[in-house]
Amino acid sequence: MHNEPDFASETPAVAGLTNPLQGLANVLAAIGTVWIFAMMLLVVADVLGRNFFDAPITGVAEFAARSVASIVFLQLASAVCSGRMTRSDFLLQFIAKRSTSAVKALDVFNVVVGALLFAALAAIAWPELAEAYQTKEYMGVQGVFTVVTWPFRALIVLGSAVAAVAYLGCIPSLLRQPTVQGASA
Numbered sequence: 001m002h003n004e005p006d007f008a009s010e011t012p013a014v015a016g017l018t019n020p021l022q023g024l025a026n027v028l029a030a031i032g033t034v035w036i037f038a039m040m041l042l043v044v045a046d047v048l049g050r051n052f053f054d055a056p057i058t059g060v061a062e063f064a065a066r067s068v069a070s071i072v073f074l075q076l077a078s079a080v081c082s083g084r085m086t087r088s089d090f091l092l093q094f095i096a097k098r099s100t101s102a103v104k105a106l107d108v109f110n111v112v113v114g115a116l117l118f119a120a121l122a123a124i125a126w127p128e129l130a131e132a133y134q135t136k137e138y139m140g141v142q143g144v145f146t147v148v149t150w151p152f153r154a155l156i157v158l159g160s161a162v163a164a165v166a167y168l169g170c171i172p173s174l175l176r177q178p179t180v181q182g183a184s185a
Helices: 022-052 060-081 090-096 100-135 150-176
Strands: 138-141 145-148
Touching: 022 060, 022 150, 060 138, 060 145, 060 150, 090 100, 100 150
Parallel strands: none
Antiparallel strands: 138 145
C-alpha cells in the first residue's frame, strides 16, 4: 500500500513545532497588537479632532509612520514560531512525492537561511541604532513635535535578533519530526 501525505491539508514544516522562544515571541506579538490598537485609536482621535474641532493631534503621522516597522518587527518571531512566515511550497510538494527526507533537509536549510538573514539584518541595523542613540536623532519638526528615533530602531534590532534565534529554535523539532514513509525515493 502506498501512503502519500495529503499536501492540500499540510501546513508549513515549522507549524506546530515546539520552540523555546514561543512564550517570548507571543509577548512581543501581544505588545505589537496592543500598539496597533493604540495607533488606531490615536489616528481616529486625530481625524475626529481635525474634522470636527479643527484641532489635529500634532505628530500622529510621524509617529504612525515609525510605528509600522516597529510593530512588524515585534511580531516577526511569533510568525516564525507558529510557521506563518510566507513561503511558497509548490516545489516542496513536488519534491516530497519523491523524497520526504529531501524536504526535511530543505526545511532545515530554510530555517538556517532565515536565521542568517535576520541575524544579518540585526547586525546591519545595530550601528544605526547606536548612532541614533549617541546623536539623539529625532524625527519631526523642532519646536512643534519631535520624538527620538532610537527606541524604534531598537525594536527593529530586537525583533530581528529574536526572529533569528526563533528560526534556530525550530531546528531541533524539525530534526525530530518523523520522515513520512511511503514516498518513492
